[in-house]
Amino acid sequence: MRYLIIVAAAALFARDVNAQGASPRKDSVQTLRAVTITAEVEDRSAIKPIQQLTLPVTVSISQRRAEETVNLVDAEDAVKYLPSVFLRKRNNGDTQATLATRVWGTSSSARTLIFADGVPLTALIANNNTVGGPRWGLVAPPEVERIDMMMGPYSAAYAGNSMGAVMEITTRLPQKLEGQIQQTQAVQSFDLYGTRRNFMTSQTGASVGDRWGKLAIWASGNYQKSNSQPLSYVTSASIPAGTTGTYPDSNRLNAPANVLGASGLLNTHMTNGKIKAAYDITPTLRASYTFGLWRNDGNSGVQAYTTNAGQPTFAGQAGFASGFYDLDQRHTAQALTLRTDRKKDWDLELVGSMYRFNYDQQRSPVSVATSGASFNPNGRVAVLDGTGWATLDLKGTWKPFGQISAHTLSSGVHYEHYSLENTTYNTSSWTDGGSRTGVFTEGDGKTETKALWAQDAWYITPELKLTVGGRYEDWRGYDGLNVNGTTRVVQPTVEGQKFSPKGQLTWNASERWTFSAAMAKAYRFATAAELYQLVSTGTTFSSPDPNLKPDNVTSTELRVQRKFERASVQLSLFQDDVHDAIISQFNTLNGSTQLYSFISNVDHVRARGAELGFGTNDVLLKGLAFSGNVTAVDPKTLAMSGRASATAAPDAAIGKQLPNIPKWRATASAMYRPNERTTFTLAGRYSSKLYTTLDNADVRYNTYQGFSEWFVMDTKANYRVNDNWSASLGVDNLLDRKYFLFHPFPHRTFVAGLKYGFE
DSSP: OHHHHHHHHHHHHHHHHHHHOOOOOOOTTOOOOOOBSSOOOOOOTTSOHHHHHHOOOSEEEEHHHHHHHSOOSSGGGGGTTSTTOEEEOOSTTOTTOEEEOSSSOTTOGGGEEEEETTEEOOOTTOSSSSTTSOOGGGSOGGGEEEEEEEESSOOTTSOGGGGSEEEEEEEOOOSSSEEEEEEEEEEEEEEETTEEEEEEEEEEEEEEEEEETTEEEEEEEEEEEEEOOOSEEEEESSOOTTOBOOBOOBOTTSOBOEEEEEEEEEEEEEEEEEEEEEEEEETTEEEEEEEEEEEEEEEEEEEEOOEETTEEOOTTOTHHHHTOEEEEEEEEEEEEEEEEOOSSSEEEEEEEEEEEEEEEEEEEESOBOSSSSOBOSOEEEEEOTTOEEEEEEEEEEEOTTGGGOSEEEEEEEEEEEEEEOOEEEEEEETTTTEEEEEEEEEEEEEEEEEEEEEEEEEEEETTEEEEEEEEEEEEEEEEEEEEETTEEEEOOOEEEEEEEEEEEEEEOOSSSEEEEEEEEEEEEOOOHHHHSOOEEETTEEEOOOOOOOOEEEEEEEEEEEEEOSSEEEEEEEEEEEEEEEEEEEEEEOTTOSSEEEEEEEEEEEEEEEEEEEEEESSSSSTTEEEEEEEEEEEEEEEEOSSBSSTTSOTTTTTTSBOTTOOSEEEEEEEEEEEETTEEEEEEEEEEOOOOSSTTOOOOOOSSTTOBOOEEEEEEEEEEEOSSSEEEEEEEESTTOOOOEESEEOOOSEEEEEEEEEEO
C-alpha cells in the first residue's frame, strides 16, 4: 500500500509540474560543480547521464591524474589523496581494504557505498574490516577511467549506507583497437621487533579491446604475487619459562603484551579477469554485459622470536596457530546493463548484478606442540561457500519540457538480496580440510531490501537550483541461524520500513562563487553479520536478540567554493547526528546479569566538523600544481545505555571521542610537469591518533593493536617515453615511518612500473 501511495504522489507531482509551464533554463542535468584535488579543468564526458544527475559530486580524480601522481598497484590506490578519506590498505592485494570517511572509521564498511559502473563492490553482508571489505579485486587499475565521490547521504538514489560516502568508479570501453601490458614491482624494507627483511610484490596486468561497429569488447587480466609484512604479532602477558628472544612491550591499555613472534606473514597469488561487451542497439540505447572472475590462493606464515636452547620455539602459545593458515578463494561476478543516452527529455537505466563466493575456505591449526615450532594436526576450516548478493536497479529521468525544463524528475526502483553462509568446521587434519568432525560455529542469515525513490532538480533561476527527494525502504532479515557445538538458535524474522527525505540548495552566485546547503535523513539497516553474530565466553554460548534498530542519521552540510584564475578553495561545514548507532558495546544478554560485548544500538552519537580543500595550477612556476585538504571533526558519544567495558562506569563513554575516528586528517601534494612527458609528485598524508574504546581507555597508541598518530610522505616520477611506452618510479612512506593502525603498516616501499600501450 505504501508503494502505491508513493507512486501516486509522484504521478500527481509530475502532472502539477507539467501544468505550470516553463521558462528557458539551464540544462537541468547539471550537478554541483566538482572540486578535483588539483583544480584542473574537469572532463565529465565519461560519466553516465543518470549518474550526473543523481550523484552530487564533491571530489573526483581522473585516471590520468592518478597514474601520474599515485604509486598504483591496486585500483583502490587511486583514492589515496582524496579529501577526508583514508584507505585501510595493509598490504598489496589486501582483501580487507576498507574505506574510512570523515565521520566513520575503517570498521564501518557498510556505511559507504562503492560502485563500478553502477555495480556494487561494497559487501553489505557485514559492517567490518574483514569479510565486509569491498571487492576491489574486480577492478584492475588499467580499466579505471575516473572516480567520483559524494560525501554524505544527500541523494535519494542511494541507500542509507551512503551515510559515509558514495564512490562511483567509471571504467573504460574502447572506441577502436587498443591494448596495454603493464608490469609493476614493489619492494618493502621492513624492520620491527625480530623481523628484518624485504617483502616483494610482482604484478602483471594486460588488457585489449576493440570496436566493430555497434559492438565493443574489452578484456583484461591481472596477476599479482605479493608477500606482506607481519600483519599481527603473538603476544603474552608473561615471558614463557625457559625461553629467550622475547621483546618486552605493552598493549594499548598499557598492560603487558610481550612480543613472542610475528604472524600474518601473508603470501598471496591473486588473479582477476574480466570481459566486458557492449552493443549499441540504437544510437541512444546500449546493452552491456560484464563477467568477472577473482581467484586468491594464499597462505599465512609465522616467525617465532622465542628460542629454547638456541632453537625456535612456539612455547605452547596458541597465537602462533591462529596466524598460520591456508586460504583458497574463488569468486565470480556478473552484471547486465541497459542504458539510454538521449540527451533530450528522458533517459532510462537498468542494472542487474550478481556476486558469488563460489569457493571460499580458510584452513588453520588450533594448537601448537608443547615444545619446538610445529603445529598439531587438529584444526578448523572456515567456509564461506554460497555467500553472495544480487541487486537490481531501474532508474529513469524525465524533463517535462525537454531541454528547456526548469524541472528534471528522477526516480527508481531498487532490490537487493544478501546472503551470509559462514560455517566453521572442526577437522582432524587442517592441512587438507578433510575428516571434518563437526560444526564449531555457524552464523548464517539473509537480508533483503526493496526501495522506491524519487527526486526533483528544480532550477528556480538559472543560478539557483533546489533538489528535493525521498527514499522509501522496506527491509527484512531472515533465515538467521547460529550454531555453537550442540547449541542451536534459529533467529526470528525481523522487518523495518523507513522513509528518508533529502534536500539540497545550490547557488552559482557567479563564475567564481558557488554556495550549497544540504540536509538529509538516512537509515542504515543492519547487515547479516551484525544480526547473526555469535557471543561466547568460555564454555558459555549466547546469541543476542537480532532486533537491531537501523542507524538513524540526520546529515547537514554547508559548502562554499571560490574559484580563482589558477586555483580553487572549498570549505565545508558538516554534521552527522545519529540515534541508535550500531556499535559494539557491553550489555546484559538473555536475562543474564553478566556483561557481554556484542553489536547493539548506542543511543546517540554525533560528529561535526569542517573540511578545507584547495587546488592550484601553474602557480610560482609553469607546470607546478599544489593541492591539499584538512579535515577537523569532533565525534562524540552523547547518550548510551550500555557500558564501554565490563568494568567501566555507566557514563564513562559520555562526551568521549567516538572509536576509530581521528580528530584531524590532512593530505597535501605537489606535482611538477616540466613537459607533457614528465611528471614529478611529492605528497604527504597525516592523521591524528584515535581510540578503539568508547570510553577512550587507550593510553598507548603506537603499539600493536593501537592506532597511532602518523605522517607519511610518498613520491613518484612518471615518464612517457613515447606514444607507446611509459615508466614510473616511486616511494611510499619515504621517511620510513613505523606506525600502527591496529596492524603494523608498511615501511618504506619502492614501486617501479613499466607500461606498453597501443591504439
